[in-house]
Amino acid sequence: MDDFIHAIGEGISGLVVGSLSFIGQTLRGMVDTLNQALPGGLLAAVVFVALVLSAWQLAKR
Numbered sequence: 001m002d003d004f005i006h007a008i009g010e011g012i013s014g015l016v017v018g019s020l021s022f023i024g025q026t027l028r029g030m031v032d033t034l035n036q037a038l039p040g041g042l043l044a045a046v047v048f049v050a051l052v053l054s055a056w057q058l059a060k061r
Contacts, residue, residue, distance in 0.1 A: 035043050 031043075038046065
């Protein structure tokens, strides 16, 4: 019985690790694509402006 429960735990942890890995690879691909599309570090400026605007909206609440 202990081996059965252990196998179920390993299966669930494998699913979680696999899905998190897939999400990480997808985000990495999106960032790489945006970085290639925007010239000369413009992606960093866009992200900075988005973060500042988000922080400002949260601070207004």
